[in-house]
Structure formats: structure tokens, C-alpha cells
Amino acid sequence: MGCEEFELLLNGYIDGELKDPDLKRVEKHLAGCPPCQKLVRDYQRLKEVTAEMKFKNPPQEIWDSYWQRVFHRITRGVGWVFFLVGAVAVAGFAVYEFATDPAVEALQKLIVFAIFVGLGLLLISVIWERVKASKTDKYKEIER
Amino acid sequence: MSLTEKEIVSKCQRGETEYYEQLVNKYKRSAYFYALGMVGSVEDALDLSQEAFIRAYRSIKRFKPQYQFKNWFFRILTNLCISHLRKKRRRRVEVSTEDKEGRTMPLPDDHFNPHLLLERKEIMRQLWKALSELGNKHREIILLRDFQGLSYKQIYEILEIPVGTVMSRLHQARSRLRVKMADFM
Numbered sequence: 184m185g186c187e188e189f190e191l192l193l194n195g196y197i198d199g200e201l202k203d204p205d206l207k208r209v210e211k212h213l214a215g216c217p218p219c220q221k222l223v224r225d226y227q228r229l230k231e232v233t234a235e236m237k238f239k240n241p242p243q244e245i246w247d248s249y250w251q252r253v254f255h256r257i258t259r260g261v262g263w264v265f266f267l268v269g270a271v272a273v274a275g276f277a278v279y280e281f282a283t284d285p286a287v288e289a290l291q292k293l294i295v296f297a298i299f300v301g302l303g304l305l306l307i308s309v310i311w312e313r314v315k316a317s318k319t320d321k322y323k324e325i326e327r
Numbered sequence: 328m329s330l331t332e333k334e335i336v337s338k339c340q341r342g343e344t345e346y347y348e349q350l351v352n353k354y355k356r357s358a359y360f361y362a363l364g365m366v367g368s369v370e371d372a373l374d375l376s377q378e379a380f381i382r383a384y385r386s387i388k389r390f391k392p393q394y395q396f397k398n399w400f401f402r403i404l405t406n407l408c409i410s411h412l413r414k415k416r417r418r419r420v421e422v423s424t425e426d427k428e429g430r431t432m433p434l435p436d437d438h439f440n441p442h443l444l445l446e447r448k449e450i451m452r453q454l455w456k457a458l459s460e461l462g463n464k465h466r467e468i469i470l471l472r473d474f475q476g477l478s479y480k481q482i483y484e485i486l487e488i489p490v491g492t493v494m495s496r497l498h499q500a501r502s503r504l505r506v507k508m509a510d511f512m
């Protein structure tokens with residue numbers, strides 16, 4: 184039996200993830216194969232160095248304000264939804280009042296109506312863009 | 328009286344946002360350092376780890392309790408980091424034309440800078456350099472296994488790849504790392 188066959192299993196061996204019969208086979212091979220013993224030592228050293236790798240800790244304020252920043256970003260999204268719903272309701276009410284007011288001329292009504300339709304279409308297109316963007320974004324996450 | 332993680336998660340699923348703080352506090356550090364290992368920039372790591380917590384919260388109703396929150400969360404975080412790196416690379420390709428046959432390109436100077444990020448130690452810097460030169464898939468699996476200390480089963484839940492693939496990918500990643508670190512072995 185060649186060493187190549189064991190190379191893959193050696194990784195499972197040093198990670199403590201091997202079970203019998205693979206574990207027994209690897210142990211048996213290792214006992215009589217210095218090159219593979221060296222490989223195991225190298226991999227173990229790499230593992231140790233990686234485990235010890237220490238990044239600089241960011242300033243304590245970062246940790247203290249971490250949750251607040253997450254929380255604000257969560258609630259900001261909800262805030263926008265409420266704002267939009269409220270704004271649409273107010274606008275709808277104003278348009279209704281205006282359209283049913285007998286003191287205003289039909290032409291004026293038409294002009295204001297056109298402005299509101301225009302704003303509405305712009306709003307829909309912006310929302311549509313956002314939805315499309317988030318869909319392709321999600322797709323990218325799954326793609327990998 | 329302290330709640331178990333499962334209880335906390337189910338409270339969050341019922342919309343009790345204030346309980347989410349406990350989950351965020353529990354995992355913020357490992358999330359940040361893992362993201363830092365993946366993208367190599369303090370600012371991006373902070374932003375991506377927070378974004379992952381936000382996305383996890385928004386889709387927490389879809390979280391299935393047979394999984395561990397940590398694994399599910401790390402899947403979201405890993406995907407965010409990978410797509411961030413992809414976007415970054417695309418942007419760089421647009422700027423420079425020197426990209427050859429799909430090799431991993433070095434990241435910008437402010438990224439993966441050992442002097443900014445790491446404690447002083449020559450071997451750590453060398454390892455960091457070697458890690459930054461690995462492909463994303465190899466770097467992520469090394470970070471999950473050896474830096475985060477996760478089991479193959481946990482990695483399987485995070486990356487959604489079979490345990491056999493976890494082992495073979497670790498093998499490829501480590502043998503590349505070993506070649507790059509030959510001077511220290």
C-alpha cells in the first residue's frame with residue numbers, strides 16, 4: 184500500500200475525526216512509515232500556529248456599541264416600512280379631500296393628480312429596483 | 328434565571344427583539360474575527376459581521392431548531408464574506424488587466440496587512456501571508472476548522488458539503504499551506 188492512499192486520512196486523523204477501521208489502518212501505517220510521521224508532525228504544527236493566530240482586539244468601544252449598531256440597523260428597516268405606509272395613507276387622504284373639494288377647478292385637479300401619479304410611479308420603480316437587487320443578491324449567496 | 332439558546336432563539340422568532348442581544352453578544356467576537364480572517368480588513372469585518380446578524384434576524388423565522396444557531400449564522404456570515412470578496416475582485420479586475428488564468432490575485436495593500444492586524448510574531452505573519460494567498464474555499468475551511476476549532480459535522484452544516492468533502496478540501500488546503508510554510512517546518 185502506498186502513502187498517497189493515507190494522505191487524505193491523515194487529515195481526519197490529526198483532527199480526531201477518524202473511526203475504525205480507518206483509524207486502525209492509519210495507526211498501523213504510521214507506525215512503520217517515517218515520511219508520513221513527518222507529514223503528521225507538519226500538519227499538527229500548522230494547526231497549532233493557526234489556532235494560536237491572534238488578531239489585535241479592536242478598542243473596547245467597538246464591542247460596547249456593537250449591539251446598539253445592529254439594533255439600530257434592524258429597527259431602521261422597520262421604521263422605513265412604517266414611514267412609507269404612513270406617508271402613502273396621508274397622501275391618499277389629501278388627494279381624496281382635494282379631488283372632492285367643489286371649490287377647486289377640474290384643470291387644477293388634473294395637474295395635481297398628474298403630479299401624484301408621477302410620484303407614485305417613481306416610488307414603485309425604486310421599490311422594484313430594490314426587490315430585484317435583493318433577489319440577485321440572494322441568488323449569489325446560494326450559487327456557491 | 329438564564330434561558331437556553333433554543334429558548335432565546337424561539338423568543339426571537341416570536342418577535343421579541345430584546346432577546347436577540349444575548350445571541351449577538353455571545354457570537355460577536357467569533358463572528359468578527361472569523362470575518363477578519365476571511366476578508367482581512369478591520370472595517371469590512373465589522374460591517375460584514377453586523378450585516379450577518381441583521382440578515383440572520385430578518386430570516387430567523389426560517390431557522391429550523393434542529394440546527395445550532397451558530398452554524399446557521401456562520402453560514403450566512405460565510406456567504407456574505409465570499410460575495411464581498413467576489414465583488415471586490417470584480418472591481419479590481421475592472422481596474423487592472425493583469426489577471427492571469429484565474430489565479431488568486433493579491434488583495435489591495437490595506438487588506439491582509441499583518442502589521443495592522445496581527446500580534447508581532449514572524450511565524451504568524453508568514454502563516455497569515457500564506458492564508459491570504461489561498462483561494463477563498465481553502466481559506467474558509469482552514470479558518471473554520473483550525474482557527475474556530477469546529478468539527479467536521481459543524482463545518483458540514485455551515486458549508487453544506489459532505490463530511491468526505493470537508494476532509495478532502497482540508498487536505499488540499501493544508502498541503503498548499505505546508506508548501507508555503509516550508510521554511511518554518
Ligand SMILES: [Zn+2]
Nearest residue numbers: 186216218219
Ligand atoms: Zn506513509
